[in-house]
Amino acid sequence: MLVKKLLGKLHRVSLRGKILIAFVVIMTLFLYRVSFSTKYYIVEKHGQEQVGTILQGAHNYFYDKLENMTYLFRTITTEMELRDYTPAQMAKVKNKVQAWPSEIRPDILFFTDKEGKVIYSKNNPEPVKDIYQLDILKLATMRGETSGIEVLDKQLLEAEGVAGNACINIVPTPQATNLNYTKECKAMAMMVVEPVHKNMGIAGYVVLGKILNNNNTIVDNIKKNFGARSTIFLDRVRIATNVTNDQGDRATGTLLSDPVYDKVIKKGSKYTGRAFVVNNWYVTAYEPIKDVNGKVVGALYVGTEEKPLLEMQQSVNNQIRVTLAVAVVVFAIAILWVYRSVVKPIHNISTGVLHIARGDFGTRFPTSQPNRCWEIMDCQQEECPAYNNALIRCWLLSDAWCRHQGNNCGKPDCCLHCDVYNIYSGNELDRLIDAVNFMAMFIDERTKAMEELNKQLEANNKELAEHRDELESQKENLLQLNRQLEESMKALDHSQNIIYALAVAVEAKDPYTRGHSERVAEYSIRLAKRLGINGDDLELLKGAALLHDIGKIGISGSILRKPGALNALEFQQVRKHPSIGERICLSLKFAQEMLPIIRHHHEHYNGQGYPDGLKGEHIPLMARIIAIADAYDAMTSDRPYRSGMPREEALRRLREGAGTQWDPKLVPEFINLVQNEFVEEVAVSKENGQFLR
Known part of the structure; x- marks a missing residue:
């Protein structure tokens, strides 16, 4: 009972307090262990x-x-x-x-x-x-x-x-x-x-x-x-x-x-x-x-x-105590920095989420970078870094959506492609706060739209009071429309937005791979159609292709942007990204069917791939499709350490790898796709990742 009470009190201690308690316990145990060790080794x-x-x-x-x-x-x-x-x-x-x-x-x-x-x-x-x-x-x-x-x-x-x-x-x-x-x-x-x-x-x-x-x-x-x-x-x-x-x-x-x-x-x-x-x-x-x-x-x-x-041991212990005292000061400074950089922002997020849960959708969370796309909304305002700056492009409109070169994007995640965001968005924690702010703004806009719709419904109800039958019919239609809107909003919130946000978060770490996920998705869908795949399976394939490299969020940016060849240790880190991507998407309900595709898109047909060394038909079909599309786009795209190779050279390498690295039945289909359907080279915009025919 006493232990249970103590655990309950410890659970209620703030994160800062827990860090301090852990530090004191670790230092005490370390000092005891050092004293014991010096006596053992010296005496x-x-x-x-x-x-x-x-x-x-x-x-x-x-x-x-x-x-x-x-x-x-x-x-x-x-x-x-x-x-x-x-x-x-x-x-x-x-x-x-x-x-x-x-x-x-x-x-x-x-x-x-x-x-x-x-x-x-x-x-x-x-x-x-x-x-x-x-x-x-x-x-x-x-x-x-x-x-x-x-x-x-x-x-x-x-x-x-x-x-x-x-x-x-x-x-x-x-x-x-x-x-x-x-x-x-x-x-x-x-x-x-x-x-x-x-x-x-x-x-x-x-x-x-x-x-x-x-x-x-x-x-x-x-x-x-x-x-x-x-x-x-x-x-x-x-x-x-x-x-x-x-x-x-x-x-x-x-x-x-x-x-x-x-x-x-x-x-x-x-x-x-x-x-x-x-x-x-x-x-x-x-x-x-x-x-x-x-x-x-x-x-x-x-x-x-x-x-x-014993005198020698005491002298060594005194030197260790001085070293520990210096370490305590350094650690205290580090704790203060962690508190201000991590703990405090997390506390702000938790407090703000509670406000959102209570219906205060106007809540916004402060970050270390004040230039947030969805708060500026208009690059013609002086607080925007792109204001009167020809070197920074901004694709924002005053109606809260984004556009590129005069064409409306029509999707809320387009703000993520804005140079203002990419240059001034801060670290990963700041981007998380930005994403939560965007969610709050999106919910706020939809809530206001729903309120306006409800007001309209109430006005209509008054007008149709004399026509009960017609009113009931229209009411049923409006309620049905309301349910459809709610379902659409939930579906949009749980799928498309998250997919685009996650995909762009990966590409934000490595500007050389911008648009890579969209191109892999386009190649994969076209190949799947040639194989007779359609309907919901195409949507599943598209989502998995967009998220196939999500695990690179967990890989150091210095490794991803390294201008030369990776050493063995760095390559071992990169090989972890399929399993990291699986763990990231594990908690996303809409992505459950994508997990095996994301995990196995780097398996080789001969069993020499990673992370599990699956072989042949044991590799999911959609993972084999994405593996070919991913390899082709990687070979034909520029990298920090090399230029993209010509299409024919990339197709030759696919032929050589058929049966070893890639499915020998799928490679000919993909080559026919590129040579016949893509007679004119598919021009890929390296700035925004969009396909231009």
């Missing part, structure tokens, strides 16, 4: 693409360090031709790896026999053999040289004397599940194993490892190279990082948030998006770190603070 899409690229670079850098360790270690063992475990050889290996760069310099170095039991350790002269059971050693016994990530337990770290540096205090972290222990004493390490060969077999293995706990060299270099914060996680504990806490210290020991932990550690998938890191929101990217067995043991993180991206 989310751009930010995620950026950190995704950085993560790939960080991944390459991280595993490049492991590859460097493997390569350097392989180089050492190859150069030394390691064959046995002498103290001198072990010391030499130790000295060489100690010279490596700090970011890959190993914290652990030990030698094992071929069963994997430790023989010598760099950090522990008396290693405990049973606790050095590593997955990477097991893999090395199967495939030789091996490298990868290994998680070292607390016992091994203590045995190697590095547990103190590796242990990390756990810090409770927002949006992360707290652990049930306070210190992480396991360590993530980059491990490399090289076999020691002796007598064509393996005598043992050399193992080295770089502990990543509290080793911030890699993450700092990632930040330096890629401009993003970086972290290495062991399980959910941050073991190496350049992310800082509120005090500005490294946030080592803080925990991975639960949503990221579930996706990266538990499911082994990458994560890209917003994430709460320690104490702030970041645009982040995580990828799992897997050990030598493919098990996820931690994560590599890169991220940039969200704040700079």
Whole structure:
């Protein structure tokens, strides 16, 4: 019920108000959409693409360090031709790896026999053999040289004397599940194993490892190279990082948030998006770190603070708001122009039509062009543009009808051929107002004529009061005459006037086609008579021929008057005029039978025409007749881009197109018509479109 009331109120809002409401709604939705889009493209899409690229670079850098360790270690063992475990050889290996760069310099170095039991350790002269059971050693016994990530337990770290540096205090972290222990004493390490060969077999293995706990060299270099914060996680504990806490210290020991932990550690998938890191929101990217067995043991993180991206979004939004403000001003000016040029004249028409409906037939509507034929009526008046102007011809008489060169036209639409009208009639809306004014004047004249007739009837009734029988007879005759006059006026109003007005409205857009519709109608009627068509069908054909190009009202005048050949887009627009003409005439009751003729007069006999590609006998007969007449007149008439061709050339082209473009049975009839009945060339007046024999 509420919606119905609101719709009712909206329906009563003026057109200007509706335009303003629509503008406000559109601008609001547009502003909302733009704000949403800028956040998506700048904060989310751009930010995620950026950190995704950085993560790939960080991944390459991280595993490049492991590859460097493997390569350097392989180089050492190859150069030394390691064959046995002498103290001198072990010391030499130790000295060489100690010279490596700090970011890959190993914290652990030990030698094992071929069963994997430790023989010598760099950090522990008396290693405990049973606790050095590593997955990477097991893999090395199967495939030789091996490298990868290994998680070292607390016992091994203590045995190697590095547990103190590796242990990390756990810090409770927002949006992360707290652990049930306070210190992480396991360590993530980059491990490399090289076999020691002796007598064509393996005598043992050399193992080295770089502990990543509290080793911030890699993450700092990632930040330096890629401009993003970086972290290495062991399980959910941050073991190496350049992310800082509120005090500005490294946030080592803080925990991975639960949503990221579930996706990266538990499911082994990458994560890209917003994430709460320690104490702030970041645009982040995580990828799992897997050990030598493919098990996820931690994560590599890169991220940039969200704040700079939000500031960029706000800057873009501010620029958009300024642009929208300018657009609002421009649109307001456009609305004012539309109101004055369109809405106000339409309002004047609606108000005036109500006056006409109430019987005020003297109503006239104001237009932007004051020179209306049916109001001036006489070119000898000073307000007429043709007054004392030999360059402008006017065919008006003081009796409200028009004439040309001294011959009465006898039709009210002849005023439309007047130069005064064609030059000064304004735009299409002004012409619509002129047409309504003409209708009002026509009704007013007929009403006055009817009033005069009624007065005459009343006088006759008084004179015939003594002769009742004769009076009744005359009264019946007069009433019959009255009905005939009313029917004639309605028929005239609904058919001939509208046909002529519509046809002339088309030709007013293109002066080069003036008289084209009348000539096509003349050719079509003559051909139809040769085919045995007569009576009402001839009138139907004539009306359809006059209106066959009415759809060109909807085509841009610049296209119709273009002096050169049309391009593909322009030709596509012109091809729409048959269907546009059908829609225009759809609401005209008298033109219902003409609709298929108007729509299909550009169909080809072989089905290659438009708009529906009808073929052969499926094309209405009258449309096939008009198609031939239309083509012949077009070929023999001048156009902006060419002169009309001779009659024989046009007839030759009709013969060539018979059976493809035109009906092969009708083309010979038309050619005989032109050659036999039109022995003398039909001279066509290019000024008024009338036929002169």
